[in-house]
Amino acid sequence: MIQIYNVCKNYSKDSAALDQITLKIPKGDFVFITGPSGAGKSTLLKLLYAGERPNRGQILIDGRNVTRMSGRQVPFLRRKMGVVFQDFKLIAGRTIYENVAFALEVQGRKRYEISKKVYAALKNVGLEHKLNRYPLELSGGEQQRVAVARALVVDPMILIADEPTGNLDPETTIELMELFKSANARGSTVLMATHDRDLIRRYPRRIVTLENGRLTEDREV
Numbered sequence: 001m002i003q004i005y006n007v008c009k010n011y012s013k014d015s016a017a018l019d020q021i022t023l024k025i026p027k028g029d030f031v032f033i034t035g036p037s038g039a040g041k042s043t044l045l046k047l048l049y050a051g052e053r054p055n056r057g058q059i060l061i062d063g064r065n066v067t068r069m070s071g072r073q074v075p076f077l078r079r080k081m082g083v084v085f086q087d088f089k090l091i092a093g094r095t096i097y098e099n100v101a102f103a104l105e106v107q108g109r110k111r112y113e114i115s116k117k118v119y120a121a122l123k124n125v126g127l128e129h130k131l132n133r134y135p136l137e138l139s140g141g142e143q144q145r146v147a148v149a150r151a152l153v154v155d156p157m158i159l160i161a162d163e164p165t166g167n168l169d170p171e172t173t174i175e176l177m178e179l180f181k182s183a184n185a186r187g188s189t190v191l192m193a194t195h196d197r198d199l200i201r202r203y204p205r206r207i208v209t210l211e212n213g214r215l216t217e218d219r220e221v
């Protein structure tokens with residue numbers, strides 16, 4: 001369960017990126033965060049993985065107060081999360097295998113367990129045959145599928161995706177949505193920021209709309 005109470009975030013004194021946001025997201029939900037450019041979508045997601053801190057308000061994830069977490073506790077919070085970005089954010093100097101294995105290595109998992117899980121995660125996105133390649137040798141759609149494998153390899157409690165389909169063609173977008181749907185069916189709570197109205201129509205889910213940092217709509221379709 002994610003509980004967001006009265007959260008405000010200002011990057012500068014005169015404008016609020018988020019203004020008094022209150023939101024409850026039960027375990028297993030699939031939520032689209034939508035709204036115009038600059039509405040605060042990315043900021044809201046960043047607060048959840050402690051990439052930014054709110055100026056006011058509280059965020060509880062599974063009963064733990066993210067807003068009060070020390071820097072040392074943040075990596076433990078992130079172990080429960082998979083994050084996917086529009087620009088993939090793969091490490092260029094590491095192979096596909098190494099990119100996906102990284103999160104498990106940080107968790108101190110055993111070598112054979114890592115290789116089993118990485119292979120399964122890459123197979124799930126149809127890229128097990130490219131595990132020795134480097135990110136820049138792959139197409140954009142393939143790179144995003146690696147990023148999804150990296151996010152899902154930890155069996156995340158929460159999958160956070162910030163405009164993940166922004167650089168993808170329509171077919172790859174559908175493949176990615178199907179991967180998110182099955183992760184959700186396996187129990188991950190999914191939060192996905194998107195501008196894409198067609199996508200939201202195609203995959204009817206809970207829709208949270210932000211405008212100018214305010215929550216203007218929260219509906220289930």
Ligand SMILES: Nc1ncnc2c1ncn2[C@@H]1O[C@H](COP(=O)(O)OP(=O)(O)OP(=O)(O)O)[C@@H](O)[C@H]1O
Pocket residue numbers: 011012016017035036037038039040041042043044
């Ligand atoms: N690091 C930052 N420093 C200063 N201002 C920022 C920073 N990040 C975001 N902002 C501002 O906060 C507001 C919300 O930005 P945010 O990126 O959360 O919006 P968004 O809805 O995700 O937009 P987009 O759809 O264009 O990505 C905007 O006015 C933006 O300019």
